[in-house]
Amino acid sequence: MEQKKRRASVEDRILIVDDEEVICNILARRLTREGYSCVAAHNGKEALRHFYKDSFSLIISDIKMPEMDGIELLKKVKAVHPNMLVIMVTAYPEIDLALEAMRLGAYDFIIKPADMELVVLSVKKALEKKRLEEELDVYHKNLEKLVEERTVKLQLAYRTLKKAYLDSVKVLAEAIDAKDPYTRGHSDRVRRMSLRITASLGFTEERMEILEYGALLHDIGKIGIKDEILRKPGALTPEEYQTIQEHPLIGVKIVEGIEFFKDKIPMIRNHHEHFDGKGYPDGLAGETIPLEARIIAVPDAFDAMASLRPYRSAMPLEDILLEMEKYKGKQFDPKILEIFLREKIYKL
Numbered sequence: 001m002e003q004k005k006r007r008a009s010v011e012d013r014i015l016i017v018d019d020e021e022v023i024c025n026i027l028a029r030r031l032t033r034e035g036y037s038c039v040a041a042h043n044g045k046e047a048l049r050h051f052y053k054d055s056f057s058l059i060i061s062d063i064k065m066p067e068m069d070g071i072e073l074l075k076k077v078k079a080v081h082p083n084m085l086v087i088m089v090t091a092y093p094e095i096d097l098a099l100e101a102m103r104l105g106a107y108d109f110i111i112k113p114a115d116m117e118l119v120v121l122s123v124k125k126a127l128e129k130k131r132l133e134e135e136l137d138v139y140h141k142n143l144e145k146l147v148e149e150r151t152v153k154l155q156l157a158y159r160t161l162k163k164a165y166l167d168s169v170k171v172l173a174e175a176i177d178a179k180d181p182y183t184r185g186h187s188d189r190v191r192r193m194s195l196r197i198t199a200s201l202g203f204t205e206e207r208m209e210i211l212e213y214g215a216l217l218h219d220i221g222k223i224g225i226k227d228e229i230l231r232k233p234g235a236l237t238p239e240e241y242q243t244i245q246e247h248p249l250i251g252v253k254i255v256e257g258i259e260f261f262k263d264k265i266p267m268i269r270n271h272h273e274h275f276d277g278k279g280y281p282d283g284l285a286g287e288t289i290p291l292e293a294r295i296i297a298v299p300d301a302f303d304a305m306a307s308l309r310p311y312r313s314a315m316p317l318e319d320i321l322l323e324m325e326k327y328k329g330k331q332f333d334p335k336i337l338e339i340f341l342r343e344k345i346y347k348l
């Protein structure tokens, strides 16, 4: 209680406005006894001068006063300080004015002759409400800060997690490429070139991310193909070629039970489809082939031709590009191939 009184005397300044000196004095004396610091003014104009110069926690104002009445004072105070607490003191015949003051944002009104206990109670209630509002405001600000800090931490954790996920899938892709030592780094090169194509097509970040994983995993089905066939130094027999052609569907079987891989399946299944419908495994043609699969098909074929094989050296770049041009609209989606060649994406 002692502490509360000390706090009130330091923080809570009350501006008392009444044209009757006696009322001002009675109010000031009583409120000073309660630990508040009081300043008196005898009309609205004088009160405004104090209000503009100093800071107050609360105003107690008469309504009928010379020069500037309480209603005018209330309007001017609220225009500058909408949350200012104002208690109106009024004679009973002016009750309509008191109600108007309430509509204009006054906190309370007291009928003259003012019961001092009622005034003190109203002042205490008003200042308590103000204190609670301020505390709530501080609490909200702290909460906002806390939420902001937590959001930053969460975003960081999400980015770290995403990177760890991508790194693990890259390791898996390296394991796929390691089945065939001549295609080391193939999946990652296909990933980088495919991403460049999607940038030209204006893919969203989310769609690019799906493609990134799909490109890394497109050959995951090769895990299920015998090494003798994958590493065979010479040309493949028709049966061996048929076995190799099973890798897209084997890939689908490997990933189909995992929720995260569901949206990458079209790339795993259809990256060997040809634009003219002569590819495998589904023989899809044109735009019925999922766009992501049509994208991957271009760098996939380029990188295969650019890689050294046991039975041939890497093809010169000009020959590869000529060969790819030859298959525009047959093996490759012409629009994707155009982007690939025009933007020299093969130079990545």
Ligand SMILES: [Fe+2]
Residues within 6 Å of the ligand: 218, 219, 247, 271, 272
């Ligand atoms: Fe493949």
